[in-house]
Amino acid sequence: MAFNLSRRLAAEALGTAFLVATVVGSGIMADRLTNDVALALLGNTLPTGAILVVLITILGPISGAHFNPAVKLVFALRREIEANAALAYVAAQVLGGIAGTLLAHAMFELPLLQASQTMRTGSGQWIAEAVAAFGLVFTILAGLRFRPEGVPWLVGLYITAAYWFTASTSFANPAVAIARAFTDTFAGIRPIDVPAFIAAQLVGAIIAMAVAGWLAAEPKPKTSANLEPEAAQ
Template structure:
């Protein structure tokens, strides 16, 4: 198995998060431009997001692990698969990459590069949705790594595609993406003032998934047969 130095892993995290956000924001702008039907616009936002996740995790996963998400990096730090300093640098790279992704999406559609969102996404239902979304995402990742590692890109892409539609919040499930989306006053935006509730719920859901999946995937100890 190949290993990569920290600078390359951080670059992969920034690039992956940036392309993910550019896809989320860009497809939202395109969908909103092409249709006034909110359901159709959401579908136009959902499918590209799920698709790009499959691509990014497949291509960049071997370099950095393809977290693209501070909640995922937190989980891997708690599992001791990522040391604290590296986890912090991963998060900084993800946030910076996500902001760059918003800027790139705006530039492609000739919009102001930074435009704080006014879209209200607040309330207990939204926060609970984000906790559920992050819980499911982390559970999917941990279960996939344990039982079907080659399928993880597809598992994550399909999960997020589904979660767009079964959560009231449309499944941000990612603090870095949420921060980046607060800087776009378009279809996928979120008011900056609503970020703390979203981020707190996402981190809580991720940690809950780690606790449950750690217990759930712990097999019985192997029996030792004693020979006479």
């Protein structure tokens, strides 16, 4: 079933809003409930992975459930979406993400407008974001190629793992990075650190597109010239 562009954009905005509200809100809750940073990170990780499974499952049939400008860039480069539509998706994702941050603040009775002071910078962080985005995009593309019905779980599980094996806790999403600059809570990132995160994410996504395009390409049909001598006889 094909949905019109306005509904697809609304689905992307709504999904990104709920994703960011989960990231920021679970971070606030975890930070309030424990002084153990590792336990707080776990309390931030599990809800994020879980909400991704839910959101991709229910909104995927409407919009593709990307919630991520880096993913949308990849699909535009693959010519699976027009450039103008891709830009509209990115705008919806960014605005939805910021709305999700404001919603989390409202739920926890915090000032709605904030600027994060959490420093996240340095080569390790940038490499981690490139790796995080690479893994996410590769998971999506390979999942769509081999196990399309499993993509919601694959993405949710990948992000759950990437929270812990990347130095940056795996933002892997420019819209999420921008939205997290608007919260001075557990999940925040300084606005000045966001551009480098986004650049790393886009680089990782584009490399993943190239690798997945080669690694998961349709095998060429065998001809008699390719067969082993005994098989050709």
